[in-house]
Amino acid sequence: MNDERASKRLSIRHIRAFVAAARHKSLTRAAESLFVTQSALSLTIQHIEEDLGVLLFDRTTRRLDLTRAGEEFLPSAERLLHDFDSSIRTMRALGNHERGKVSVAAVPSVMALLLPEVVAAYIEAFPAIDVYLREDNSAGVQRRVIEGDVDFGICSPWQSDAELVFEPLFEDCFGVVFADHHPLAASTGELSWQDIYAYRIIGFTPDLGMQHQLSQTEGLSPEVRQPRYQVSNTSAIEALLSRGVGVSVMSALAARRAPLDRLSLRLLSKPVLTRTVGVVRRQGKSLSPAASTLLQRVREAVTQLACFPGLQVLDDGARKTHEPLGLKVSARSGEND
Numbered sequence: 001m002n003d004e005r006a007s008k009r010l011s012i013r014h015i016r017a018f019v020a021a022a023r024h025k026s027l028t029r030a031a032e033s034l035f036v037t038q039s040a041l042s043l044t045i046q047h048i049e050e051d052l053g054v055l056l057f058d059r060t061t062r063r064l065d066l067t068r069a070g071e072e073f074l075p076s077a078e079r080l081l082h083d084f085d086s087s088i089r090t091m092r093a094l095g096n097h098e099r100g101k102v103s104v105a106a107v108p109s110v111m112a113l114l115l116p117e118v119v120a121a122y123i124e125a126f127p128a129i130d131v132y133l134r135e136d137n138s139a140g141v142q143r144r145v146i147e148g149d150v151d152f153g154i155c156s157p158w159q160s161d162a163e164l165v166f167e168p169l170f171e172d173c174f175g176v177v178f179a180d181h182h183p184l185a186a187s188t189g190e191l192s193w194q195d196i197y198a199y200r201i202i203g204f205t206p207d208l209g210m211q212h213q214l215s216q217t218e219g220l221s222p223e224v225r226q227p228r229y230q231v232s233n234t235s236a237i238e239a240l241l242s243r244g245v246g247v248s249v250m251s252a253l254a255a256r257r258a259p260l261d262r263l264s265l266r267l268l269s270k271p272v273l274t275r276t277v278g279v280v281r282r283q284g285k286s287l288s289p290a291a292s293t294l295l296q297r298v299r300e301a302v303t304q305l306a307c308f309p310g311l312q313v314l315d316d317g318a319r320k321t322h323e324p325l326g327l328k329v330s331a332r333s334g335e336n337d
Contacts, residue, residue: 252310
């Protein structure tokens with residue numbers, strides 16, 4: 001019964017009062033250090049002794065001396081007080097961005113064209129925060145979020161998953177990329193999908209998000225959905241296209257990533273096919289203060305992408321919508337994003 005009563009009545013305030021009295025050996029000086037009255041401190045010490053069932057101090061008119069029980073209790077009380085204060089300092093440091101870690105995974109185009117400026121400003125503002133960035137395809141980004149390897153990811157929906165929620169940031173139109181000396185460079189403006197079927201298609205491997213989406217979009221030619229020539233990285237595609245080997249279908253933002261930005265881009269229509277890119281998070285998992293602040297900076301900076309042709313930044317209403325992650329139907333393309 002005494003243990004139950006003590007667990008309900010004793011608090012860190014009582015421990016702090018005992019330690020202060022033991023260190024100062026005077027109720028007056030201990031009360032001054034705690035900014036309480038002497039009578040209030042005396043009553044607190046009395047409550048501790050009543051709950052523990054032992055005397056902790058021998059009292060005289062001049063000083064307080066620890067009893068044998070008080071001497072035995074003091075090291076444990078000091079340790080408890082140190083651990084409590086240390087934990088409070090740590091939590092306050094996290095809340096004040098004085099320490100912590102934030103980790104983000106993103107698809108290559110976002111990693112190259114959105115995150116560098118955001119993260120550079122974040123590091124300047126919060127130099128004590130460790131930042132971990134991981135570039136991956138959409139499938140890898142989702143997996144890292146699920147496994148807890150990163151706080152959040154930025155990608156296109158890869159596969160429906162009830163464990164994840166998706167916050168859309170922008171829509172990115174598909175276009176065709178080619179060398180400056182290619183016949184398609186003779187004019188400007190949008191092209192229809194039919195216009196490119198006469199040319200050799202250099203595609204991405206199916207594990208990459210853009211090719212994964214193209215492969216699932218009905219109505220496109222077999223050469224676009226499952227190209228005979230597949231490359232896993234942008235440097236190789238740029239080298240092939242620069243030699244006039246063919247053309248490549250990709251999102252407008254991806255086409256602005258180096259070294260693909262050396263090539264020409266014309267958007268595709270009839271239909272307009274878009275991919276939706278957004279923030280992926282674990283369902284029901286809260287972000288740390290450090291991660292929450294970085295995510296807010298990403299939301300604010302995404303408007304800068306509107307300068308790229310073929311990219312539409314979603315309005316605040318759409319961007320604040322959090323839904324279970326799944327493959328949605330695009331209103332602009334009529335096909336799965």
